Amino acid sequence: MARIQKTSPGAGSAGKPAGSRKPAKRRIQKPRATAPTPQSTNSTKLRPTAPIVPPQSVAGRALTLVVAIMSFLACLTVGAVSIVWDAADAWQNDLVREITIQIRPVDGIDMLREIDKAVALTQEFPGIGAVRALSDAETKALLQPWLGEGLDLEGLPVPRLIQIIVDDPGRLDLIQLRTAIGDNISGASLDDHSVWTARLSAMAGAVVLSGIAVMALVLASMILSVVFATQAAMAGNRDVVSVLHFVGAEDTFIAREFQRHFLVLGLIGGISGGLCAIACFVLLDMVTRQTTGQAGSDQFSALFGSVSVSLPGYLGVFGVVFIVAVLTALTSGLAVKAHLAKGD
Amino acid sequence: MIRFENVGLRYGMGPEILRDLSFDIAPQSFQFLTGPSGAGKTSLIRLLFMSLKPTRGLIKVFNRDMSQIGKQEIPILRRKIGVVFQDFRLLDHLTTYENVALPLRVVGKDEADYRADVMELLRWVGLGERMHVLPPVLSGGEKQRAAIARALITRPDILLADEPTGNVDPPLARRLLRLFIELNKLGTSVIIATHDIALLEQVDARRMVLADGRLSIFD
Numbered sequence: 126m127a128r129i130q131k132t133s134p135g136a137g138s139a140g141k142p143a144g145s146r147k148p149a150k151r152r153i154q155k156p157r158a159t160a161p162t163p164q165s166t167n168s169t170k171l172r173p174t175a176p177i178v179p180p181q182s183v184a185g186r187a188l189t190l191v192v193a194i195m196s197f198l199a200c201l202t203v204g205a206v207s208i209v210w211d212a213a214d215a216w217q218n219d220l221v222r223e224i225t226i227q228i229r230p231v232d233g234i235d236m237l238r239e240i241d242k243a244v245a246l247t248q249e250f251p252g253i254g255a256v257r258a259l260s261d262a263e264t265k266a267l268l269q270p271w272l273g274e275g276l277d278l279e280g281l282p283v284p285r286l287i288q289i290i291v292d293d294p295g296r297l298d299l300i301q302l303r304t305a306i307g308d309n310i311s312g313a314s315l316d317d318h319s320v321w322t323a324r325l326s327a328m329a330g331a332v333v334l335s336g337i338a339v340m341a342l343v344l345a346s347m348i349l350s351v352v353f354a355t356q357a358a359m360a361g362n363r364d365v366v367s368v369l370h371f372v373g374a375e376d377t378f379i380a381r382e383f384q385r386h387f388l389v390l391g392l393i394g395g396i397s398g399g400l401c402a403i404a405c406f407v408l409l410d411m412v413t414r415q416t417t418g419q420a421g422s423d424q425f426s427a428l429f430g431s432v433s434v435s436l437p438g439y440l441g442v443f444g445v446v447f448i449v450a451v452l453t454a455l456t457s458g459l460a461v462k463a464h465l466a467k468g469d
Numbered sequence: 470m471i472r473f474e475n476v477g478l479r480y481g482m483g484p485e486i487l488r489d490l491s492f493d494i495a496p497q498s499f500q501f502l503t504g505p506s507g508a509g510k511t512s513l514i515r516l517l518f519m520s521l522k523p524t525r526g527l528i529k530v531f532n533r534d535m536s537q538i539g540k541q542e543i544p545i546l547r548r549k550i551g552v553v554f555q556d557f558r559l560l561d562h563l564t565t566y567e568n569v570a571l572p573l574r575v576v577g578k579d580e581a582d583y584r585a586d587v588m589e590l591l592r593w594v595g596l597g598e599r600m601h602v603l604p605p606v607l608s609g610g611e612k613q614r615a616a617i618a619r620a621l622i623t624r625p626d627i628l629l630a631d632e633p634t635g636n637v638d639p640p641l642a643r644r645l646l647r648l649f650i651e652l653n654k655l656g657t658s659v660i661i662a663t664h665d666i667a668l669l670e671q672v673d674a675r676r677m678v679l680a681d682g683r684l685s686i687f688d
Contacts, residue, residue, distance in 0.1 A: 171564075171566060171584070171600075171601070172564070172601070174567060174570075174574075174580055175562060175563055175564070175567055177560070177563070177571070177574070179562040364558070364560070365560060367558070368558050368559075368560055368571070369571075369575060370520075370544070370547075371518065371520065371547065371552050371558070372547075372548075372571050372572040372575055372619070373544045373545070373547040373548035373572060373575060373576065373623075374544060374575035375541065375544045375575075376540075376544075378575055378577075
């Protein structure tokens, strides 16, 4: 800005302006008597510069609450997906670490000898921890619900089972083991529970996809709410936008001014929702621990394990809070630009 | 600096409210734009300020054909033009100081760099003691001077003032007029839109008279 020099507006005299005169030096002089000394300039205290767009005119508590609720729901979804994912992972691990050999009775073949051969053969494979043929008593116990007490295994063609505990699933070559068992043991087949693990994987994948879909819907609702709120804020600040335009503000500057408010709003809403969700997770964990041993909770634990949100779940909550804040700011910025473009 | 050639303007499908306007705004010139109420003075000011596009004719602003100026360039060109509106258009939630500093803020200047200049200008227009006050507390004359200060803070090449004395008493109107003359002497082209005959009689300057959508110029 020009230094203000020479005469004050009140001191000048009216007359024809000199259109042909050489352009004067663009420094407006101020009378010496009123010239502010550096001391007087510095001594004037100013309040911290107020935001160009008044915060109270942008969006009220309602939008913050909407963002908080959406963030809360998105965080709950992340937590639920995390619980199911962990449970599915645990089930899969248990299944992968245990495989079974079934030996069916074949005419003319001594089944007990085949069992011993199968146990010996299996133990030679790398990655195998323990191999154990189910005893007569255990086999009877397995059949008892269907065939009743006092079962004579010698008189019935009952298949026998060999339980194999896998120490290191990475080292075990299941295909080779299956081939070896099939080739060398009469009436034997290997069951690695792959049908179950495939189903569990599919279920876990479906739960994750559903979680992503729910989160996408929640975030889409939030984005629409922010778009409406931004449009309302723009309408409410039409005068501010008009003034900013005629003082030479670019659309990006105006969008940034609005965006700043929405980023703060998104952060407040997102953090509030995230904290509420974390409180829910902690509460769920506490309730689960306290009810351990009760009939219902034991079945629930058998299905879902510890029913507590793991570290990735909590990290997911922070991710949701970040996404909510960034989405709120970005959406409002784009909505302002679209509004300004439409106004031209 | 600004050149109009056969410019016409109509709103929507309505009648043409400005017809065949041809004139130049020379550097460091001073002119009044006058005419009866509703003659189109404000529309012409808006055309000069690139806030409206003509329905026909050619407008050159700083040697640039307005029809060729991109949307992104308009704010940059507007920074060379200061505007004082009849209704001041001060932002009520900002202090006088913040309102005057607004054009510098939108170009990204740091407050520490412009603080002294803004204070100096406010003192020059007689608002040194009112810089912390919000516009609703200011009188009409004070608002007018704050609006003028805001238009001048970026040292514009052209100053457009729409009825700048419409809300002030005659002594203050004379003071404001002297302020515009002083600015013009310092190199700014000034265009004052007014229908205040008393104001026109005080200065022997070029007069652009709008009537029935047509412009007559008296040098």
